[in-house]
Amino acid sequence: xxxxxxxxxxxxxxxxxxxxxxxxxxxxxxxxxxxxxxxxxxxxxxxxxxxxxxxxxxxxxxxxxxxxxxxxxxxxxxxxxxxxxxxxxxxxxxxxxxxxxxxxxxxxxxxxxxxxxxxxxxxxxxxxxxxxxxxxxxxxxxxxxxxxxxxxxxxxxxxxxxxxxxxxxxxxxxx
Amino acid sequence: xxxxxxxxxxxxxxxxxxxxxxxxxxxxxxxxxxxxxxxxxxxxxxxxxxxxxxxxxxxxxxxxxxxxxxxxxxxxxxxxxxxxxxxxxxxxxxxxxxxxxxxxxxxxxxxxxxxxxxxxxxxxxxxxxxxxxxxxxxxxxxxxxxxxxxxxxxxxxxxxxxxxxxxxxxxxxxx
Numbered sequence: 001x002x003x004x005x006x007x008x009x010x011x012x013x014x015x016x017x018x019x020x021x022x023x024x025x026x027x028x029x030x031x032x033x034x035x036x037x038x039x040x041x042x043x044x045x046x047x048x049x050x051x052x053x054x055x056x057x058x059x060x061x062x063x064x065x066x067x068x069x070x071x072x073x074x075x076x077x078x079x080x081x082x083x084x085x086x087x088x089x090x091x092x093x094x095x096x097x098x099x100x101x102x103x104x105x106x107x108x109x110x111x112x113x114x115x116x117x118x119x120x121x122x123x124x125x126x127x128x129x130x131x132x133x134x135x136x137x138x139x140x141x142x143x144x145x146x147x148x149x150x151x152x153x154x155x156x157x158x159x160x161x162x163x164x165x166x167x168x169x170x171x172x173x174x175x
Numbered sequence: 176x177x178x179x180x181x182x183x184x185x186x187x188x189x190x191x192x193x194x195x196x197x198x199x200x201x202x203x204x205x206x207x208x209x210x211x212x213x214x215x216x217x218x219x220x221x222x223x224x225x226x227x228x229x230x231x232x233x234x235x236x237x238x239x240x241x242x243x244x245x246x247x248x249x250x251x252x253x254x255x256x257x258x259x260x261x262x263x264x265x266x267x268x269x270x271x272x273x274x275x276x277x278x279x280x281x282x283x284x285x286x287x288x289x290x291x292x293x294x295x296x297x298x299x300x301x302x303x304x305x306x307x308x309x310x311x312x313x314x315x316x317x318x319x320x321x322x323x324x325x326x327x328x329x330x331x332x333x334x335x336x337x338x339x340x341x342x343x344x345x346x347x348x349x350x
Binding site: 011056057079080088090092093096097098099100101115116117119136137138139142 | 186231232254255263265267268271272273274275276290291292294311312313314317
């Protein structure tokens with residue numbers, strides 16, 4: 001039988017915030033590689049490369065660079081894109097939908113070693129936006145490991161950075 | 176780096192045939208659970224249950240029954256559906272996109288234990304249709320195991336059964 005795939009506190013990690021900007025600007029900050037490079041990695045880490053093919057089965061590739069200059073490439077696959085509403089990415093499939101070789105034993109040194117799917121949802125709240133990311137894991141071990149690697153601190157810092165990018169986009173639209 | 180995800184003879188299995196029917200009837204035979212139950216399992220096996228939620232992230236669940244009455248449930252997730260053209264299903268994600276616990280070591284007794292994605296493509300050839308299924312595997316071991324389990328014989332027999340269903344649908348449209 002299929003497991004219940006609704007949001008599950010034992011298996012999932014969630015990040016939610018209300019952002020003072022319209023959905024379209026948050027969508028833009030998430031789907032333009034030049035914008036993504038400004039917020040994707042928690043400072044002082046940086047994102048040296050970002051490649052996005054915005055269609056189901058398309059590539060989402062980033063390279064994160066540590067302060068010491070070490071680079072960590074990650075490749076994911078877009079699954080579903082509903083403009084201004086929903087964006088689904090997984091690392092258990094390669095671009096083109098081939099099953100990926102992720103999380104097959106071995107040491108987990110990096111969040112890229114944990115199999116997960118992330119679902120971004122944007123909901124209108126007047127002139128603001130309710131922002132949520134749910135990260136689905138295969139099992140509790142994956143969720144725990146992701147949490148121990150600093151999911152909450154890392155994703156919250158990145159979200160602060162995203163909000164800065166969105167703020168700048170908002171000023172441009174108001175100029 | 177991402178691997179080249181185009182069709183790869185070492186990693187993939189392909190089934191192709193030209194069918195004397197329009198794409199829409201083949202699509203119907205593939206996407207209506209009552210029709211699927213008639214052709215999904217190679218005789219004398221049968222398909223006792225079929226559940227389909229035809230949207231990205233939706234469930235594709237079948238139960239195959241052996242001649243001895245043993246039942247084998249399989250759960251997959253629809254990834255992409257372009258009516259009359261393309262249908263993508265994987266077993267490495269559960270419905271709702273949660274990473275599935277498939278192919279994590281242990282004995283492979285059933286094709287459901289091999290991580291794969293299948294891509295059905297239907298192309299118009301005059302009044303006929305070029306039918307192709309490409310099954311993408313993670314590695315050569317998965318492709319080989321799938322082949323040894325009788326992929327070619329099984330899927331070809333099911334395709335014969337599908338063509339019977341399509342032939343009956345064609346007669347109905349001509350009646």
